[in-house]
Amino acid sequence: MKLAFNRPRFFCAGADSFYPLLKGMWVGIGLREAGRLTLLANRQSKDLWVSRVIDYVVNRQNEDGGYTFCQGTESNAQDTYYGLAILDLLSVPFPKVEKTLEWLQSFVPDNLYSHYYVAKTIKLCGKEPEKKLLRKFILSLPIVNGEFGTVDVYAEVASEFLPIFMAVELAGLAVVEINREWIVGWLLGFKNGDGGFGAHGHSNLNSTYHAVASLFSLGYPVESLRDTLGYVRACEKPYGGFTVVPNGAIPYMEHIYYGTSTLNLLGERLRYSKQTAELVLRCQNANGGFARSDLGISTFEDTFYAVSVLQTISRQW
Secondary structure, eight states: OOBSOOOTTOOOOSGGGGGGGTTHHHHTOOHHHHHHHHOOSSSOOOOHHHHHHHHHHHTTBOTTSOBOSSTTSOOBHHHHHHHHHHHHHTTOOOTTHHHHHHHHHTOOOOSHHHHHHHHHHHHHTTOOOOHHHHHHHHHTOGGGGTOOOOOOOOTTSSOTTHHHHHHHHHHHHHTOOOOHHHHHHHHHTTBOTTSOBOGGGOOOHHHHHHHHHHHHHTTOOGGGOHHHHHHHHHHBOTTSSBOSSTTOOOOOHHHHHHHHHHHHHTTOOOSOHHHHHHHHHTTBOTTSOEESSTTSOEEHHHHHHHHHHHHHHHHHO
16 A cells, blocks of 8 residues: 555654764754755755755665655655655755656555645656646545635644645646635635634644745735734744744744745745754754754654755855
């Protein structure tokens, strides 16, 4: 059975569990080095920081061509996407890419998440996903036909707007015409008085990012959302990173990514670049991957978030 994605944040026993013994090696990397190491779009860096990230990903490719962040487990579509997306950010050629494509093309997607990760990964590999199959699936989604239903938030989903974020991206990949005005109006209906987005009147950074990113993809002028910028700024911390809500105390990697990415979409820059870069770098483990916090296990998703944030900071200097 091929897996679409892993359950997030579960413990993976093995070599990763001894990372605290060596973690002190990485704490001393400062802002200037963060910038130097993240100037990766134009050249192949030889620095140890980057080499460890590359090794972390490449060493977790299975014989079938797919990837998994937890060595010894089956390949899954989510980790295969994030693994290749990390290598793509670092301008690193994909190893055994034909094998990966074989694995992807034999995968039978059965839900929105698996369609999303498979299509995006095939595109990363330089090929086009099966458009006919993808169009048929997208047009079967109630939300692209203006049927929105009840919005609920589940513990294993990043935000209630993640499905629409994925559907809009897939529609772009498959060149499917969707009712943009309906979807824009629906999303704006979840903008709360504090400027953030979220169901039932409760804003959070996860939902705000996915709503703003979806609106951007739909052609809405998101830079006009000045009160939303105020909400994101309220989640930004002087000691680095972002918290999921303004009164939160602990920044986690996904929130740092969502906050940084939302500012980008709004045409703004981080206020605390140095502190954020140092915070992100403290989350790198001895195996080269990044964790959700400085006391977590490495995952491909968190490593993708970390590299993306550090590259953004580098571009803003």
